[in-house]
Amino acid sequence: MLSFSGNKTAVGLSIGSSSIKLVELKKTSKGWKLLHFGIIQLPDDTIVNREIVNHLSVVESIKTLIGQIKLGTQQVCTSLSGTAVIVRRMNLEVPNIKDLQDQVFWEAEQYIPFDITEVVMDYQVLSKTKDNRFDVLLVAVKKSVLEHFSGSVLDAGLKPKVIDVDFFALQNLYEATYPAQPSEAVAIVDIGASATKMVVVHAGVPAFTKDSAIGGRNLTTEIQKHLNLSFVDAEALKVGSGGSDFPQEVSDLMNIMNDNLANEIKRGLDFYSAASSGAPVSYILLAGGSAKIPQLSKVVEEATGLPTQIMNPFNSISYDPSVFTQEYVSAIAPMAAVPMGLALRMGQP
Ligand SMILES: Nc1ncnc2c1ncn2[C@@H]1O[C@H](COP(=O)(O)OP(=O)(O)OP(=O)(O)O)[C@@H](O)[C@H]1O
Ligand SMILES: [Mg+2]
Structure with a gap:
């Protein structure tokens, strides 16, 4: 599990198909404060069909971003999206809870359009009924895509502490700020x-x-x-x-x-x-x-x-008006949703 100590900052890094966005937040006694926001456009053909095809260009872009910002930590939360990510609700009857994982992964095969040896899977139990029916959320990611994303972050000198999915970053942002x-x-x-x-x-x-x-x-x-x-x-x-x-x-x-x-x-x-x-x-x-x-x-x-x-990802986030104008904050707001959700995820105990 991730431990977040109070004096560290929380960083969310979103590698989008057109640009990379980075948000750094600090926890204060009055809630989260925006320290930095950075965005850098990616050269064309860096990400094609939502997969990184030009590794170097992603690495260089992240390096340029963090070269402009003095981050308080190297640990970041980043995310994946696209056809390489499969998110599925499953409802299973499992008489013995110790068989749950095997059952989930076994049933998962029918939802995954790739060879099962090529994916990394995880799941979360959402609810359980008395008659041993489990409502489960399955997440499966193509290994090669996961490795490309985490490899780019690592090669840029950051540590991908959490690798999330865009959907969950949006959910997290909503729950944390609405x-x-x-x-x-x-x-x-x-x-x-x-x-x-x-x-x-x-x-x-x-x-x-x-x-x-x-x-x-x-x-x-x-x-x-x-x-x-x-x-x-x-x-x-x-x-x-x-x-x-x-x-x-x-x-x-x-x-x-x-x-x-x-x-x-x-x-x-x-x-x-x-x-x-x-x-x-x-x-x-x-x-x-x-x-x-x-x-x-x-x-x-x-x-x-x-x-x-x-x-508005900055709904309940404070910022220094001498650093960020109101105009700037509203201009970046839509693009900041995923990285904000990721930074807030990083900051969760
Ligand atoms: N003022 C604007 N009016 C219309 N479109 C805009 C405006 N500003 C940005 N966009 C569009 O928003 C898109 C970029 O948004 P965003 O940064 O959220 O995408 P991304 O994360 O790079 O992509 P994806 O999530 O699809 O991989 C671009 O297509 C850009 O043209
Ligand atoms: Mg995006």
């Missing part, structure tokens, strides 16, 4: 550059997870094609204006993207309600850089009929 009602389920959706990750949290449990290969990169590529620009120029145009003064074609493409994302979220919610007897979702929190696409919250709200807002 006032959760036990009766309500909440959908948290992280829309990054290459993926949309959705987790429905209910009663402290990730009741449903869904990972879709749709993200901000799709929108940039569309802008690039339609306006005949380079990827870099299309990206700059997309994130640059920040207001309503986009060329009409760009606004149109954003509307299409928003509709696609809203439909994807709606499909996820439909799956959740069909597959579970859990509480209905009462609201949606959007995170990830692509949550900043203008009008997205409104479009999601219309498509799902649920109140939708952009998640």
Whole structure:
């Protein structure tokens, strides 16, 4: 188990497909305080299909980030996502608890699309009934992917103390910083550059997870094609204006993207309600850089009929206003969700 001593800081490191984000928090008598936030864009083709293909480039990028920040610890919590990560709820009848692990791993094989010798598995018992039925959360990760991620962190001079999963980082952030009602389920959706990750949290449990290969990169590529620009120029145009003064074609493409994302979220919610007897979702929190696409919250709200807002990871986090302006903090908020969830995880006893 991880021990966290009070004078250390808690560091979350998220290796995304477009950028690496790092958050450092310090525990104070009044709660968590933001010490550092760093973000560095990754060169193209560093992460392809959510796997690290250019190890050196990830290592150098992490080194550049930590070269700018004097971290109080080398220990970090980082995370994985993508098709190499499998998260599954399982319900098993196991008469003898000492057989639980064998039973979980044996049943797991049917859910894992890789050779079982190529994965690392772990599980958590969520609940148990009197008649020896166990509700279990299984997590399986492809060994090679895990090794690539932890190897990059190690080679950059950091120690990956905890390797988590993006879904759980989002859940953790929500539970640590939002006032959760036990009766309500909440959908948290992280829309990054290459993926949309959705987790429905209910009663402290990730009741449903869904990972879709749709993200901000799709929108940039569309802008690039339609306006005949380079990827870099299309990206700059997309994130640059920040207001309503986009060329009409760009606004149109954003509307299409928003509709696609809203439909994807709606499909996820439909799956959740069909597959579970859990509480209905009462609201949606959007995170990830692509949550900043203008009008997205409104479009999601219309498509799902649920109140939708952009998640604020700094909800209950203090910071020095002479270091971070309010404007800066709101600008980084969506991208900071996963690394904040990881840092808070690191800081848990
Ligand atoms: N103002 C903005 N408007 C629209 N999109 C934006 C804006 N700012 C950032 N983005 C988009 O957000 C994406 C990056 O978000 P984020 O950092 O959460 O992704 P990532 O973690 O690198 O990717 P992933 O989680 O998919 O691996 C990029 O596609 C970027 O274009
Ligand atoms: Mg991400």
